[in-house]
């Protein structure tokens with residue numbers, strides 16, 4: 057098949073990890089007789105430096121016209137002034153909104169060989185296989201109004217958590233669809249319905265969707281309880297669906313189960329159009345340019361791209377197997393206590409991918 061892929065390396069370690077994921081995709085293309093074209097564009101701090109904005113209309117248009125977008129990471133100390141009008145993160149949020157990718161899929165698995173890399177006790181990690189679905193284009197990140205005001209000489213800052221019913225329904229329905237294809241067929245809807253009105257609507261819609269899908273078990277957890285369960289009994293969780301910022305926080309926490317933030321991929325998808333694929337980690341400015349970042353989160357994001365945007369399930373699985381095999385064989389970057397650099401780790405994965413079926 058032919059596919060147009062826009063690559064947004066971004067800032068910090070972004071260019072280092074996306075370069076390795078592109079290599080992996082090139083191997084997949086060659087092995088499977090596919091033709092992938094890669095177009096690199098600026099987004100994030102690098103775009104602010106070049107164009108004064110984090111995401112230009114041209115780049116968004118290129119992304120919209122593609123089959124899929126592969127992203128590294130954005131941000132860094134250079135653009136971190138809290139009073140700045142333009143920030144790298146605006147590019148990422150604008151891209152998510154502009155592509156209409158309302159569901160962010162963050163699978164969390166624990167490779168048996170990495171159990172000791174997690175600070176969570178090994179007996180809690182057996183059988184962990186969670187899919188967190190984070191609502192991505194609404195909620196606290198996007199609600200209006202947000203801003204600053206001075207009232208009676210007192211400075212205020214405010215954000216709004218606003219959801220339209222259809223925004224909740226479409227992501228919750230997706231959670232049920234994806235749960236049906238899994239072994240345990242269970243959805244945990246995470247909210248703060250004891251305090252927030254938006255969460256009460258969320259719970260109401262989740263409950264109604266549960267009634268319409270009796271073959272899937274539904275339960276509700278308050279987000280504070282959910283954050284505890286993630287480390288006390290992670291194996292009890294299957295599919296989690298939750299508000300944008302709750303999902304942001306819970307998936308950083310969940311990455312601890314997998315041994316390192318550097319391991320976790322994500323896929324952001326909408327009703328139609330290209331999906332957006334990015335590791336869940338940030339731009340890690342402290343290690344940027346050193347060639348030591350873990351490329352696995354981005355390589356696994358490329359696997360999700362093959363699966364969700366290109367429909368190449370066998371190819372996606374072959375990349376995941378190559379990663380698993382490399383980890384089983386003891387290949388480790390520094391974040392997992394190993395000595396391999398970014399490229400050397402990808403070499404190990406590529407070698408297994410070449411050799412695999």
Ligand code: IPM
Pocket residue numbers: 130131145148304336338
């Ligand atoms: C993530 C990141 C982003 C987010 C930042 C960089 C804006 O933390 O993808 O999880 O909060 O969504």
Ligand code: MG
Pocket residue numbers: 304305308336
């Ligand atoms: Mg985050």
